[in-house]
Structures are given as C-alpha cells and as structure tokens.
Amino acid sequence: MNPIFALDISPDGRSTPTSDLSSPVTNGYRWVHCDLSDPGLPAWLAAQVPGRAKDALLEAETRPRAFAHDGGLIVILRGLNLNVGEDRDDMVSLRGWFSERLIVTTRIRRIFAAEDLRRKIEANHAPPTPAAFLVSLAENLTDRIEENGVALEDRLDDLEEILFLDDRAPESESIPELRRATIRLGRFLNPQAAALHALLDTRLPLIDAAMRENLGEIANGAQRAVEELNAVRDRLTVLTDHLESRQNVRLAKNSYALSVVAAVFLPMGFLTGLFGVNVAGMPGTDMPHAFAVLSLGTVAMGLLVWLILRFLRLF
Numbered sequence: 001m002n003p004i005f006a007l008d009i010s011p012d013g014r015s016t017p018t019s020d021l022s023s024p025v026t027n028g029y030r031w032v033h034c035d036l037s038d039p040g041l042p043a044w045l046a047a048q049v050p051g052r053a054k055d056a057l058l059e060a061e062t063r064p065r066a067f068a069h070d071g072g073l074i075v076i077l078r079g080l081n082l083n084v085g086e087d088r089d090d091m092v093s094l095r096g097w098f099s100e101r102l103i104v105t106t107r108i109r110r111i112f113a114a115e116d117l118r119r120k121i122e123a124n125h126a127p128p129t130p131a132a133f134l135v136s137l138a139e140n141l142t143d144r145i146e147e148n149g150v151a152l153e154d155r156l157d158d159l160e161e162i163l164f165l166d167d168r169a170p171e172s173e174s175i176p177e178l179r180r181a182t183i184r185l186g187r188f189l190n191p192q193a194a195a196l197h198a199l200l201d202t203r204l205p206l207i208d209a210a211m212r213e214n215l216g217e218i219a220n221g222a223q224r225a226v227e228e229l230n231a232v233r234d235r236l237t238v239l240t241d242h243l244e245s246r247q248n249v250r251l252a253k254n255s256y257a258l259s260v261v262a263a264v265f266l267p268m269g270f271l272t273g274l275f276g277v278n279v280a281g282m283p284g285t286d287m288p289h290a291f292a293v294l295s296l297g298t299v300a301m302g303l304l305v306w307l308i309l310r311f312l313r314l315f
Contacts, residue, residue: 001021001034001038001040001041001043001044002038002040003021003032003033003034003035003038004033004034004035005017005033005118006018006019006021006030006031006032006033007030007031007118007121007122007126008025008028008029008030009028009029009030009031009121009126009127009133010027010028010126011027011028011128011129012128013124013125013126013127013128014124014126015121015122015124015126018030021044021048022047024101025101025102029100029101029102029103029129029130029133030101030102030103031103031104031105031121031133032102032103032104032105033105033106033107033114033118034057034104034105034106034107035106035107035108036058036060036106036107036108037108041058041106042054042058045057045058045104048102048104049072049097049099049102049104050069050070050072052069052070052074053069053070053072053074053097053104056074056076056095056097057095057096057097057104057106058106059076059095060108062076062078062093062095063076063188063191064076064077064078064188064191064192064194064195065191065194065195065198066195066196066198066199066202067198067202068202068203068204071099071100071204071206072097072098072099072100072204072206073096073097073098073099073134073199073202073204073206073207074096074097075095075096075097075098075134075195075199076093076094076095076096076195077093077094077096077137077138077141077192077195078091078092078093078094078141078188078189078192079091079092079094079111079112079113079140079141079144079145080092080112080141080144080145080148081109082110082112082144083109083110086109087181087184088148088181089148089180089181089184089185090184091184091185091188092107092108092109092110092111093107093108094106094107094111094113094114094137094141095107096134096137098130098131098133098134098206099130099206100130100205100206101130103130103133112144113137113140113141113144114137114140116140117133117136117137117140120136129211130206131206131207131208131211132211134199134207134211134215135211135214135215135218138196138215138218139214139218142196142218142221142222142225143221145185145189145222145225146221146224146225146228148185149225149228149229149232150228152178152181152182152228152229152232153228153231153232155174155178156178156232156235156236156239159174159175159178159239160235160239163239163242163243164239164242175236175239175240175243178232178236179233179236179240182229182232182233182236183233185229186226186229186230186233189222189225189226189229190226192222193219193222193223193225193226196215196218196219196222197219197223199212199215199219200212200215200216200219260309263305263309264302264305264306264309265302267301267302267305268298268301268302268305271294271297271298271301272294272298
C-alpha cells in the first residue's frame with residue numbers, strides 16, 4: 001500500500017515522515033492519508049483498523065456522520081471542492097478513523113483542508129493529540145464553508161440591488177446557478193452539522209473536555225453555515241417570485257394595450273370591410289368625395305371609441 005503521505009507526530013508538535021506503516025506507535029500518533037483508488041488499501045486497512053471502520057473508510061458514496069466504535073471514532077465529513085475546473089459546491093468527502101495512536105484518512109479527490117493541515121504539521125506545528133487533530137481538520141473544513149456562504153450572500157446582495165431597484169434590469173443567469181449551489185451544499189451541510197454535534201455526545205477518553213468545547217464551537221459554526229444557506233435559499237425564492245411577478249405584470253400590460261388597440265380598430269375594420277364589398281347598391285359610388293367622407297367617418301368612429309374607453313377608465 002502506497003499512501004499519499006504518512007507522518008509520525010510527537011506530543012511536542014514535531015513530525016517525521018514514515019514508510020513503515022506496520023510498526024507500532026509508542027509516542028504520539030501516526031497520520032496515514034490514503035487515496036481510495038490504491039489497490040493495496042483494503043488489505044492494509046483490514047490489518048490496522050476495526051472492520052466497521054474499514055468499511056467506512058472504503059465507502060465510495062458517503063454522507064457526513066460521526067460515531068464511536070471500538071474505542072475510536074469514525075468521522076466522515078465534506079469540504080468545498082477547490083480543485084481546478086470543478087464546482088466548489090460539488091463537495092468532496094473525507095473519511096477518517098481516529099484512535100489514540102492512529103489516524104487514517106481516505107479520499108477520492110484532493111481535499112485542500114487536509115493539505116493545509118499537512119503543511120502545518122510538516123512545519124512542526126502539529127496538533128498534539130488525535131482529538132486536537134480532529135478539531136483542526138473540522139475547523140479547516142468549516143471555515144472554508146462559512147467563507148463560501150459569505151461569498152454567496154455577497155453575490156445575492158448584488159443581484160437584489162440590481163433587480164429590486166431597477167424593474168427594467170434583465171433577469172440574471174446567476175439566479176439558477178445560485179439556487180443549484182444552495183441545493184448541492186445543503187445536501188451535505190445539514191448532516192455535517194448534525195455529525196459535528198454528535199461528536200459532542202461522544203464519551204471517549206480520546207476527546208477531553210477542552211476538545212469537546214472546541215468541537216462545540218465548530219459545530220455551532222457549521223450550524224450557522226446551514227442557517228445562512230437556508231436564508232440565501234429563501235431570499236432566492238423571494239427574488240424569483242419578484243421576477244415572475246414583474247414578468248406577469250409586464251405581460252398583462254402588453255396584453256391590455258393590445259386589447260385597447262383591438263377595441264379601437266375593430267369597429268373601424270368592420271366599417272371599412274362593409275364598404276369594401278363589391279356588390280351592387282353600394283352608397284356613394286357616384287359621389288366624387290365618397291372616399292374622403294368614408295375616411296373621415298372611420299377616423300371619427302375610432303376617436304369616438306377611444307373617448308368612450310377613456311370615459312369608462314379602461315385605460
């Protein structure tokens with residue numbers, strides 16, 4: 001099995017790379033970060049972690065959750081997709097097993113929160129315990145999610161300023177894009193907040209009171225991100241309703257204007273059609289000014305209809 005990297009971390013925050021993944025850790029803990037596509041990963045996990053943890057670490061499709069098992073923690077979280085050319089809201093999954101001496105994380109796509117933590121550890125500023133490691137990792141993931149929520153709100157603020165204040169402004173293609181982003185983020189943020197809150201109820205020596213308090217703050221941050229996302233979704237619904245109402249009003253005005261025009265020209269069309277029939281006995285055929293009289297009469301009829309419509313306040 002060839003991990004992406006493996007680090008032995010001492011309680012004083014120092015770290016050293018390791019390639020001997022079968023040797024026991026006697027001081028500090030070991031972090032092994034793996035790619036799920038590694039063909040040797042299942043066999044190595046079977047020898048290193050409990051069976052249920054192995055199954056969770058090898059899952060292809062995951063949902064955020066966290067629970068205690070066999071003296072350790074199985075934690076599955078999601079983070080923003082910051083990979084080049086991919087959508088940020090297509091969240092990437094990080095699967096983790098946390099015990100007193102061993103941390104194993106697996107992924108399919110790159111997770112920048114984990115890579116940031118790796119750089120911090122390699123600079124000899126590692127979390128001193130697996131619980132502190134979990135707190136740092138969850139904090140990295142949650143901070144990025146909250147920043148993305150603020151960015152979504154800023155984009156929505158700009159859209160609202162344009163579309164609410166100027167009724168002539170065209171509809172923006174950003175609205176369906178934002179709605180799609182909130183749906184995809186909400187699919188994982190709600191269970192992620194629940195998973196982080198579930199960690200607070202875990203009673204293991206692995207998580208002491210101080211770490212539980214830190215996890216509580218991170219869980220509150222995740223819940224806040226969920227609430228902000230719900231607010232963005234509600235505001236998008238209001239904005240969409242406003243645009244639909246504006247469009248309906250515009251269509252109604254246009255339809256009404258066409259109806260008024262039709263009401264004015266309908267009797268005029270009837271009169272000209274009546275006098276245009278090619279049959280014997282048509283009046284005015286012998287009058288040299290018959291066409292002028294007919295034209296003036298048609299205009300007079302149109303004006304009369306227009307005055308009647310104005311008197312009835314139909315426009």
